[in-house]
Amino acid sequence: MRHGRPRTPIGTFGEVLLTDLGGRYRASTRYRDLDGRLRKVTAVGSSQRRARTRLQERLVDRAGYGSGGLLSVASPFGDLCRLWLADLELRDISEGTKANYRDDLRLHVRPAFERYVLGEITTGRVEWFLRQQAALSYSRAKHTRSLLNQLFAFALRHDAIARNPVEGTSPLNRPKREIQAMTLEQVQAIRAAADNWRSGAALAGPKPDGKVRDICEVLLGTSMRPGEVLALRPCxxxxxxxxMVVHVRGTVVRRQRRADFRQDQPKTDASNRSIAVPEFAAQVLRRRIGAMGPDQREVTIFHNRNGGVITLHNLRRTFREFLRDAGLADSGITPRWYxxxxxxxxxxxxGIDAAAAFLGHTSTAVTEGHYVAPDLSIDMAPARVLERALRPVDPDGVPLAAGASDEETDALEVIDRQDAGGEGA
Known part of the structure; x- marks a missing residue:
């Protein structure tokens, strides 16, 4: 009978060895792959801890990873967070969404569970935590619940736990609230304030060029996100x-430690869309494009003096001055209210479906790409409705004066919530 070291189970690894390379360190181990062979896996880092972390990141993506590997019921919650963050970097989602996940994990989720190992995090403990979050705000509870669900689904895929403790927690009760849309009186008051902003003869400095005023008109006429309007080009x-028809192909975004820039794709695939423009907003775009040269086809229509993008911060700052002059400083209105x-x-x-499609929350790419001729794929009806209700002269005040039904309130809140975590304007 043969005796010796027990065989390493498939999907697991052996002892981790650390080697000093003179200022750098190499972490190495032997991993038993799905074919039964032991293969050496290595990683190098500037410190022992960094080398070990990089080795763990390589092992977690290896096919066949299972129990006894990087995570188990005895693993600290912090280990799960570190490996999930490494996996997050590989996912095909926007950098803004990744940043939101990192912030929620760092600020809310990790501090609540970092003293537990995975086996100690029960459904009851998650329920208690979510109730605390819900007492602060529904939105925070919703975001942290989604994040915890992803974290424990990751642990479940790697055989570290037997079940996801988020499952079985109570549904979050979303509070009913009135959808925050502007009244026609507020729209007209902001228009008047924008027209007269810094127009006094006694004011020092250069006169405003009306760019933010015109941006507001295009926001109102197209229901685009602020970053999408700032990213529009003549092409x-x-x-x-x-x-007029505009094709939404990009958005202006803000990232930490980086100036605002034009991103060549909008927030989601469905946001890449062509929409009809009501005449009052089309007039603004024609005038702005007419003042640009033929070599500026790919320069943003609303650009700063140096030809760069107008930042979301500058848009919000000037818009707050419009609100102050309109007597709406305490209204809470932002450019996203358009x-x-x-x-x-x-x-x-x-109807709700038409609104969702126009705003870019319903993808019609298959229909447009395979069944409908391009010129016929643009629905002009939304532009006519917006023109009639929101034009500067003699607008129809009936739509905004009507009371919202429960169905409309729910659906519009979904649209508003899907935009959350985007540009923040």
């Missing part, structure tokens, strides 16, 4: 026999 705009206002008008004029 994204075309005239048709029925009116999107909610357009959604409300369209929902009441054409």
């Amino acid at each position: 994204d705009v075309r005239e048709t026999r029925q009116g 999107r909610r206002t357009g959604a409300t008008v369209l929902a009441r004029g054409l």
